[in-house]
Amino acid sequence: MKCQQCDKTATFHITELAGGKPVELHLCEEHARAYLTQGEEESTGAPSLAGVLAKQLAVGQTAEELARLDQQSCPVCGITFYEFRNQGRLGCPHDYECFSKQLEPLLLNIHGETTHVGKCPKHGAEGTGRQTELIRLRREMKDAIAGEDYERASQLRDEIKQIEQELGS
Amino acid sequence: MDLTDLTQRSGEWLKGSGPDSDIVMSSRIRLARNLADHSFISKATDADRAEIERELRQRVTEINDGEMFYVDVSQLPGLDRQFLVERQLISREHAESHGARGVAIDRGEQVSLMINEEDHLRIQVLHSGFDLAEAWKQIDAIDDALEEKVRYAFNSKLGYLTACPTNVGTGLRVSVMLHLPALGITRQIEKVFRSLHKISLAVRGLYGEGSQAMGDFYQVSNQITLGKSEPELIKQVGDVVPVLIDYERRAREFLMRESHENLHDRVSRAYGILSTAQTISSEETMHLLSSVRMGINLGLIQEISMPTINALFIRTQPAHLQKIRGTELSTADRNIERASFLRHHLSKDGGGSKN
Numbered sequence: 250m251k252c253q254q255c256d257k258t259a260t261f262h263i264t265e266l267a268g269g270k271p272v273e274l275h276l277c278e279e280h281a282r283a284y285l286t287q288g289e290e291e292s293t294g295a296p297s298l299a300g301v302l303a304k305q306l307a308v309g310q311t312a313e314e315l316a317r318l319d320q321q322s323c324p325v326c327g328i329t330f331y332e333f334r335n336q337g338r339l340g341c342p343h344d345y346e347c348f349s350k351q352l353e354p355l356l357l358n359i360h361g362e363t364t365h366v367g368k369c370p371k372h373g374a375e376g377t378g379r380q381t382e383l384i385r386l387r388r389e390m391k392d393a394i395a396g397e398d399y400e401r402a403s404q405l406r407d408e409i410k411q412i413e414q415e416l417g418s
Numbered sequence: 419m420d421l422t423d424l425t426q427r428s429g430e431w432l433k434g435s436g437p438d439s440d441i442v443m444s445s446r447i448r449l450a451r452n453l454a455d456h457s458f459i460s461k462a463t464d465a466d467r468a469e470i471e472r473e474l475r476q477r478v479t480e481i482n483d484g485e486m487f488y489v490d491v492s493q494l495p496g497l498d499r500q501f502l503v504e505r506q507l508i509s510r511e512h513a514e515s516h517g518a519r520g521v522a523i524d525r526g527e528q529v530s531l532m533i534n535e536e537d538h539l540r541i542q543v544l545h546s547g548f549d550l551a552e553a554w555k556q557i558d559a560i561d562d563a564l565e566e567k568v569r570y571a572f573n574s575k576l577g578y579l580t581a582c583p584t585n586v587g588t589g590l591r592v593s594v595m596l597h598l599p600a601l602g603i604t605r606q607i608e609k610v611f612r613s614l615h616k617i618s619l620a621v622r623g624l625y626g627e628g629s630q631a632m633g634d635f636y637q638v639s640n641q642i643t644l645g646k647s648e649p650e651l652i653k654q655v656g657d658v659v660p661v662l663i664d665y666e667r668r669a670r671e672f673l674m675r676e677s678h679e680n681l682h683d684r685v686s687r688a689y690g691i692l693s694t695a696q697t698i699s700s701e702e703t704m705h706l707l708s709s710v711r712m713g714i715n716l717g718l719i720q721e722i723s724m725p726t727i728n729a730l731f732i733r734t735q736p737a738h739l740q741k742i743r744g745t746e747l748s749t750a751d752r753n754i755e756r757a758s759f760l761r762h763h764l765s766k767d768g769g770g771s772k773n
Contacts, residue, residue: 298584326461338536340461342454342571342579345586352583356576359584361618362645365577367588368558370565380454380569391463416455416569 252277298337301358323347325385343381383412421489421498425733425741429505430527434728436547440715441663443595443635445550446506447557447652450580450589451539451564452571458581459534464517470538471518477567478522478531478539481560486522486529497746500737506544508532529560537581537589539564548663550592550656554648577644587644592655595624596662599634599712600669603681607636610665618642619658633704633731638662670716685713689722693764697753703734703760722764730763 252259253275261281262273276284319331328340330351339345345352356363386409393402430444452458456470479486491499491512499513508521512535519534532540541564543557571579577587585591601607611621624635638658640651673681688709691698711727713719732738734756740747743755 298582326457328461336460338460338581339458339583341457342452342573345573345576345579355583356586356644360587360642360644362587362642364575365587365644367577367590367647367651368561369574369577370570370572372569377454377569377571377573380571383455384457387466388457 250275252280254280298359301355302334302337318351321348321351325381325388327388341381341384342377343384379412379416383409383416386412421501422741424501424505424527425738427527429507429732430544430546433546434724436545436549438659438663439547441597441666442548442659443597444506444544444546445548445553446542446544446593446595447550447553448540448542448591448593449557449561449578450537450585450591451541451561451578452580453538454569454571456538459536459538460581462534467534468518471520471533473568474531474533474539475520475522477564478533480567481522481531481563482524482529486524486531488520488522490520492517492519497737497740501741504732504735504737509535509540511535512540529556531560537585548594548659550594550652554652558648585643587642588646588648588651590643590648590651591639592652593637593639594655594659595635595637596659596666597634597708597711598636598662598666599708600673601666602634603673603684604669606665606669610662611636614638614658617654617658619655632701634708670712674716681716682713682718685709685716685718689713689719689764692760694761695757697750698757698760699753700734700736700756703756704731707731707734726763730760734759 250259251257255277257277257279259275260278261276274281274284319334320329322329323340323344324347325343326340328344330348333339333344333348339348353363386405390402390405390409393399393405434443436442436445453470453473456462456466459467462470475488479488489502491502491508494502499508502508502521503510503513505527507523507527507530509532512519512521512532515535517534519532521533522531523529528544530542530544532542541557541560543553543560545553573579578589580586580589598607601610614621618641620639620641622637622639624632624637638655640655643651646654688706692703692706692710707727707730710719710722711724711731714722714724714727733742736752739752739755739759742759747755
């Protein structure tokens with residue numbers, strides 16, 4: 250039997266039981282590995298993120314609205330919502346705030362809830378604004394170095410050092 | 419301790435001890451955590467990764483009174499990385515990723531802390547048998563200890579913030595690995611899984627072969643991580659496990675009663691092939707060991723001990739075989755080596771119970 254994705258012999262015969270109805274796959278070693286490693290945790294976990302994203306796209310938003318949302322980017326790490334949709338991974342903790350409007354229906358689809366009720370760090374209430382600031386400054390410094398603006402880079406480096414000292418890290 | 423020392427032991431998940439260990443192989447809990455002052459991995463530069471690794475490495479090696487063994491995964495040869503995957507101490511994703519990353523492991527192989535996996539930190543506790551309560555107590559304490567030293571990415575509405583929104587909230591994944599050969603033989607397994615899916619639990623076979631998971635091992639885990647507390651999520655999985663154990667035991671009783679000869683034949687043939695084959699794939703080995711394991715549980719095979727069989731499941735895996743042999747082997751040579759290893763450990767004078 251040939252691999253369903255190339256001309257090699259299928260040596261792996263996989264039955265996917267996670268999706269309700271069992272699906273049989275016949276793959277060569279290489280494709281089987283790719284299949285099995287794609288989001289190893291996710292397939293044991295929530296309904297696949299890609300599925301939920303696709304579902305979300307199918308309802309509600311118009312193409313223009315979507316294009317506009319897609320272009321929005323995080324001021325801290327620079328990721329766009331479009332990038333997130335493609336890779337399924339967020340860029341930094343601040344994304345949960347700046348994309349909250351887009352993420353809320355997504356979270357509802359995945360978890361059926363949008364509010365955490367479990368464990369909290371003992372010093373969690375103070376917020377992590379200064380830490381988020383560090384992520385942004387480090388990115389700006391990297392960009393400044395890339396743009397050969399060394400004066401700006403050294404200013405940023407001092408700012409970063411100062412915050413790091415304040416936070417004792 | 420180095421990795422070679424581990425080849426002499428079965429590892430926690432295949433030790434085959436603990437509550438209900440005839441059916442439940444292991445209970446695993448993992449927590450996903452990120453540092454508040456760094457980008458998630460997808461946006462982290464090499465320098466960020468190195469910095470995250472440096473900071474977390476120091477923290478994770480301090481826990482357990484410093485009795486942790488740290489492995490710099492980025493410096494490890496491919497074979498050793500695969501070896502850690504086979505022992506379930508790191509994920510395949512972690513093994514095959516790139517850049518600064520590592521894992522801290524305790525001597526009993528119950529605790530592993532992966533740095534720079536999908537999240538900055540993945541804490542895992544793995545216990546043999548059905549033992550979620552103890553596993554939670556242990557991982558909760560480790561998480562508390564780390565939290566005193568590092569600032570996690572957290573917000574009061576969404577909880578612990580993770581790279582993938584499927585893990586946000588508690589960052590908790592509870593997985594129980596079950597050995598369900600009789601449900602496979604009686605073709606009830608798919609029905610069982612469909613009903614689990616309806617109550618938002620996920621089921622996944624350990625690799626696959628035909629309609630049966632490799633070695634008839636199945637992992638049941640929670641799908642959601644947000645909106646329920648950790649004890650509630652653990653209870654959701656914990657409540658369903660006794661039901662599955664009961665189904666499997668009843669299926670075994672049914673087979674013993676209604677088709678005793680067929681079952682005995684199946685088990686004996688599996689044993690026969692394993693103890694005489696000259697070349698054998700790891701897939702076939704898993705499949706046959708599964709029958710033998712059930713045969714021992716049902717008293718159909720008496721001359722081999724359960725620890726011997728459990729050890730063979732892990733020690734016949736590709737990377738384990740090569741580590742034990744001390745050399746890299748091609749697939750064909752591995753199959754010959756595996757058959758020889760099995761013959762040695764299953765033959766009557768080979769001292770099967772020695773290992």
